[in-house]
Amino acid sequence: MTEAEKSIWIKMAEIDRRIIYWALFLLLAVPFIHPLMLPVSISETTKSLYDFIEGLGPDDIVVIGIQSGVSAWPECLPGLVAVTKHLVSRGVKIIVWGFYTDVDMTMNAIKARVPQLKWPDEEVGPGDYKYGEDWVYVGLIAGGEPSVAALADDLHAVIKADYFGTPIDQIPLLSKVKGAKDIALVITSDTGDYGWYYVRQWNSRYGTPIAEVGIAMIYSEFIPYYRAGQVVGLLKGCRGGAEYETLIKSPGEGIQRMDALNVSHLLTIFFIIIGNIGYFATRKYRR
C-alpha cells in the first residue's frame, strides 16, 4: 500500500470531531425543512398501554407524574400529549403533579395541545374537562423516594393545596383520593429515577398499575418490570410517542420528529462504519 493510500484509511479512522459535530448540526435541519413522514410500526409495549387505557372509564382516576424537564420535551412530550388525549377521550379523571422545577412549563405545553383541559377561570364546553372535578394540577412536589412513598400512603399528608393554592378539601377530585389504592394507573414520565420509585412504592406495596412514558434509556431499564407484569405499558421516547399518535389517529410532534431521528441515526451509523473500515484497513500498521 502506498503512503497516499495509507493516509486515506488513516483519515477515515481519525476524522476531526468538529467535522462530525458540524455535519450532525447542519444535516439535522434538513428533515424539518423537507419532512418525509414515513409510517410507524407499533411495538408490543405501546399497544399494551393503549389497550389498558382503552379499558378505563369515567370512574377511574389516573395520576400523570411529570419527572422529565423541558429539556426532555423532544423525547417525552409527544407521548405525554398522546396519552393525555387518549385519557380525555375515555373520560378518565386526571391528577397531574411533578418533581421537577419546570413542571409548570410542561403542564402548560400539554394543556396547549389538549384544549379540553380547562383552568378554573376558563369556560367549560361540552366534552371539556372541568378543573377540580375532572382534572387537577397539583404542581411541584419536592423530595425523592420518601415523597413518592408518602403520596402512596397518604396523599393528604403531602399535598395541602393545588397549584392555585386551593385547599385540598375544597377540590372534589382530590378529596376522594386518599392514596395509591384509589388510583387506577400511574403514568410516569422520567429522565431519571422516579419511575423506579413509583414501581417500588406504588406497585410493589399497593399493586397500582404503572406505565412509563419516558426517554428511550428508561424504556430499556423498565423492560424487566414489563416482563414481570409490574408495568402495564411503555413508550420508548419520541418513537413511542409517534406510535401512540398513530394508534389514537392524532399525528403530532412524535411523527414529525421521526424524520430527524432518521437523519441522525443514519449519520451515526455512517460514521461508525467508515471508522471501522479505516480501523481494519490500518490495523496491520498499528502492530
Add this chain to the structure above:
Amino acid sequence: MPYPTEPLEILGAWVGALLTIFIYSYILWRENYAFRWAEHTYIASTFAVAIVQAIRLIRTNIVAPLMEGDIRYIVPIILGLMFYTLPFRRYRWISRYTVSFLIGIGFGVTVRGALSADIVKQILSSVTAPTGGTAMDWFNFIWVSLGFVFIVSYFTFTVEHKGWYYFPTKIGRYILMLGLGVYFGNTVQFRMAMLSGRVQYLLRVFKIIPWP
C-alpha cells in the same frame, strides 16, 4: 403557540436562540467568553428558580399547616435550617443530624420497595415458565432465565473464572455485550431527539420553518 408577536416575546425568542448558539460555539468551535457568559446565565437562572419555588413550597406546605396549629411541622423547619450549615466547614456537624435522618428514611423506603420489586418479582419472573406457549416463547424464556444466570456468574468474582466456570461466564459476557448494544441504540435515540429539538427551535426562531 404561533410565532410571538409581542415585542418582549420576540426579544425572548431571539435571546433564547442567541444563548443556544453561544453554548454550541464551545462544541462547534472552542471555549470562548460568550459560552462562559451563557453558562453562568443558566446557572444564575437555575438558582433563582430553585429559591423562588422553595420559598413558595415552604410557605404553603410547611408554614401554613404550622400556623393552623399542627405543631409537628416545626421539626422539618428546624432540620431544614440545620441543613444550611452544610457549606460551612466549622458548623457542618450540625447538618449531620438532618443528613442522618434523610439517610435513614431514604434507605428505609428504598430498601423495603427494592426487596419486592427489584429482587423477588424479578427472580420469580425468571423462573416462571410460559404456560402453553409456542416454541418461540420457550426460547425467549430460556434465553432470559439462563442469560440472567450467566451474566450474574460473570460478575461473581469470588470464584475464579476457569475450568467448568469459564464457559457460563464467557457466554454471559456475550449476552452482556448484546444488552449493552441495545441500550446504546436507545441512548442514541434519546440524545439525538434532544439535539433535534434544539435545531428545530433555531429554525423556528429564524423563520425557516413555521412556529406551530
Add this chain to the structure above:
Amino acid sequence: MAAAWRRPEIFIFIVGVVMGISWLGYFFYLPELDATVKLMQTWAVGIATFALVLGFLSAARIHLYYIRRRTPGMWPFSAWLFFFTAVATIAGLYSETTGFYAWQFKWVYTPLGATLYATTGFYICSAAYRAFRARSLEAGILLVAGILVMLGNCTIGEVLWKDIPTINEWLQLYGQAPFIRSIMVTAALGLILYALRVMAGIERGYLGALGAGGGGG
C-alpha cells in the same frame, strides 16, 4: 460538652432508628407505627424543600471567592451570576407568573436547560465513531446490536429492510432483558447490603470528617 453532640455514634443511632422504624412499619401493621412512618415521610418531604436552595449556597461560596480574589477570566462572570440571580429572585418573589421572572423562565432557563442537555447528542455521535471499533467478538456483538436497534428505532429502517421491526422488537423485549435484569437484581442486593452496613455503622461516608476515625472494616 460540644464534642458529645458530634459523636458519630449519635448519627449512626439516628440512622438505625429511623431505618428500623421504616422497615418494621412495612412488615408489621400497627396503627401507631404506621402513623410514625407516615409522619417521618412527611418530614422528609419538608426537609427536601429546604434542600432546593442548598446548591446555591454551596456555589455562592465558590463564586464569592472568585470575586474577592479577582480571579482573571472568572470574577466578572461570577459577579454577573450573583446580579442575575438577585434580580430574577426578587422578580419571582414579587410574581411568578408575570414580569421578568416569568420571561426569563420561558426564554432563558428553558432554552438553556434544553441546550445543555442536548450537547450530549454531539458527544455520543463522535464517541460512537471513535470507540465503536470491532476489535473483538464481544465488541462486534455490541456494534451489530447497536446498529440494528438504531435502524429499528427510526422509521427508515423498515424501508431499508422489512424485518428490522421484528428484530428490533425481539432485541428490545428479550435481547437486553437478561442484562438489565441482572444489573437490577445485583444493584438491589448491593443497596440492601449497603443499607445494613450503614445501619451497623460500618459505612460512615455520609458523616464526612466526623466518621473518618471509625469507618471501614
